[in-house]
Amino acid sequence: MDSESTVPTCYRHPAVECHVRCTRCERFICPDCMREAPVGHQCPECVKEGKRSARRARTLAGGRVSATPxxxxxxxxxxxxxxxxxxxxxxxxxxxxxxxxxxxxxxxxxxxxxxxxxxxxxxxxxxxxxxxxxxxxxxxxxxxxxxxxxxxxxxxxxxxxxxxxxxxxxxxxxxxxxxxxxxxxxxxxxxxxxxxxxxxxxxxxxxxxxxxxxxxxxxxxxxxxxxxxxxxxxxxxxxxxxxxxxxxxxxxxxxxxxxxxxxxxxxxxxxxxxxxxxxxxxxxxxxxxxxxxxxxxxxxxxxxxxxxxxx
CATH class of the missing domain: 1.20.1540.10 (Rhomboid-like)
Structure with a gap:
């Protein structure tokens, strides 16, 4: 078996060898794709998905919170x-x-x-x-x-x-x-x-x-x-x-x-x-x-x- 085929590479940059997985999707990511997370690192796609799914703060009546009236x-x-x-x-x-x-x-x-x-x-x-x-x-x-x-x-x-x-x-x-x-x-x-x-x-x-x-x-x-x-x-x-x-x-x-x-x-x-x-x-x-x-x-x-x- 070719040993090079077992070397993990970044899913976004296949030519880059890496050994770190995204803590959310578990895909391998290189240093350029690493984003700080509460635990470990996440890939750019998971970070974007997390922002979309994050619950936005709401006012007492359910409106959007704003700092300026x-x-x-x-x-x-x-x-x-x-x-x-x-x-x-x-x-x-x-x-x-x-x-x-x-x-x-x-x-x-x-x-x-x-x-x-x-x-x-x-x-x-x-x-x-x-x-x-x-x-x-x-x-x-x-x-x-x-x-x-x-x-x-x-x-x-x-x-x-x-x-x-x-x-x-x-x-x-x-x-x-x-x-x-x-x-x-x-x-x-x-x-x-x-x-x-x-x-x-x-x-x-x-x-x-x-x-x-x-x-x-x-x-x-x-x-x-x-x-x-x-x-x-x-x-x-x-x-x-x-x-x-x-x-x-x-x-x-x-x-x-x-x-x-x-x-x-x-x-x-x-x-x-x-x-x-x-x-x-x-x-x-x-x-x-x-x-x-x-x-x-x-x-x-x-x-x-x-x-x-x-x-």
């Missing part, structure tokens, strides 16, 4: 940019604010509740009841203009400080995609509550509904983790106090709607079973909430248009 930064920047745009063009607020239904004359003027504004010509309906559904989300990126008083600067400042402090924490606990869903459903929940409970002709703007939803998620997620709730409870007291105090000069309906929607979404994310059903349960819960909000909106719009829009 990119979505929070983007939402913060978007709110600030929109605010600067409305300072330059104040008419943006009137066009994209949350309005249930109000009558507008041919010259663009609004018909007042007491009928003091009188016009000749055809009146039209503007707002959600007039088919401007986008207002239910665009309003959450607008804020009171500084031209409308001192509260203008304070309005966006308070919301952005809260978003910056809460959003960065909640986003890292949920993951980016789930945080986006939470934020948008909270904003939508605030607009639906505004549509159902407020004067349909009342205009409202602000990220408060979405921020209250993020605040509710902050509380729910910390409870789910079993963390020390002393500081969290103190925060919730401040949040509820702000809700009461702000009722006199902001849309408390939007705050309550965002708080309830955000809490519901966060509970669905945090308490879904940690198995293969988790994504399906979370998706189903969010879809159910969205359907409920849509049903409430359609019902209210039908009531407004069917009754001739009560102002």
């Amino acid at each position: 990119v979505v929070t930064y983007l939402l913060f920047a978007l709110n600030v940019l929109v605010y600067l745009a409305e300072v330059v063009r104040p008419e943006i607020v009137d066009r994209f604010s949350m309005v249930g239904a109000r009558l507008v004359g041919p010259d663009g003027g609004h018909l007042s509740a007491d009928g003091a504004y009188f016009v000749f010509g055809t009146l039209r309906t503007e707002g959600v009841a007039g088919g401007e559904w986008e207002r239910m989300l665009t309003a959450s990126f607008l804020h009171v203009s500084p031209f409308d008083g001192a509260f203008g600067i304070l309005h966006i400042t308070l919301n952005m400080v809260a978003l910056w402090q809460l959003g960065r924490v909640v986003e890292l606990m949920l993951g980016r995609l789930r945080f986006v869903v939470l934020y948008l459903l909270s904003a939508l929940g605030g607009s639906v509550a505004q549509l159902l409970l407020a004067d349909p002709g009342q205009s409202s703007v602000g990220a408060s509904g979405a921020v209250f939803g993020v605040g509710a998620a902050y509380y729910v997620l910390h409870r789910r983790l079993g963390a020390d709730l002393t500081a969290v409870n103190r925060f919730m007291v401040l949040l509820l106090l702000w809700l009461v105090v702000s009722a006199g000069f902001t849309s408390w309906q939007g705050h309550v709607g965002g708080l309830l929607a955000g809490g519901a979404v966060a509970a669905a994310f945090a308490y879904a079973p940690r198995d293969g059903r988790r994504a399906a349960v979370q998706t189903g819960a969010c879809a159910a909430l969205l359907a409920l909000l849509a049903l409430a909106t359609v019902t209210r719009v039908a009531e407004l248009t069917g009754s001739g829009i009560s102002l």
Whole structure:
């Protein structure tokens, strides 16, 4: 027998003699193919396979772990940019604010509740009841203009400080995609509550509904983790106090709607079973909430248009 035929060679480099086996597939590998492993060495293919099969770290809700709250930064920047745009063009607020239904004359003027504004010509309906559904989300990126008083600067400042402090924490606990869903459903929940409970002709703007939803998620997620709730409870007291105090000069309906929607979404994310059903349960819960909000909106719009829009 030829002794040379029994000399082991690298399976990737047949011309290279070697005497080391991959600890995973047990094939012979040369020094160029050796990769450090917890025990011994592995070949390049086994290393790649190990990386593909390695279980990735997940957040509490099952999202991908990230070190940077990119979505929070983007939402913060978007709110600030929109605010600067409305300072330059104040008419943006009137066009994209949350309005249930109000009558507008041919010259663009609004018909007042007491009928003091009188016009000749055809009146039209503007707002959600007039088919401007986008207002239910665009309003959450607008804020009171500084031209409308001192509260203008304070309005966006308070919301952005809260978003910056809460959003960065909640986003890292949920993951980016789930945080986006939470934020948008909270904003939508605030607009639906505004549509159902407020004067349909009342205009409202602000990220408060979405921020209250993020605040509710902050509380729910910390409870789910079993963390020390002393500081969290103190925060919730401040949040509820702000809700009461702000009722006199902001849309408390939007705050309550965002708080309830955000809490519901966060509970669905945090308490879904940690198995293969988790994504399906979370998706189903969010879809159910969205359907409920849509049903409430359609019902209210039908009531407004069917009754001739009560102002």
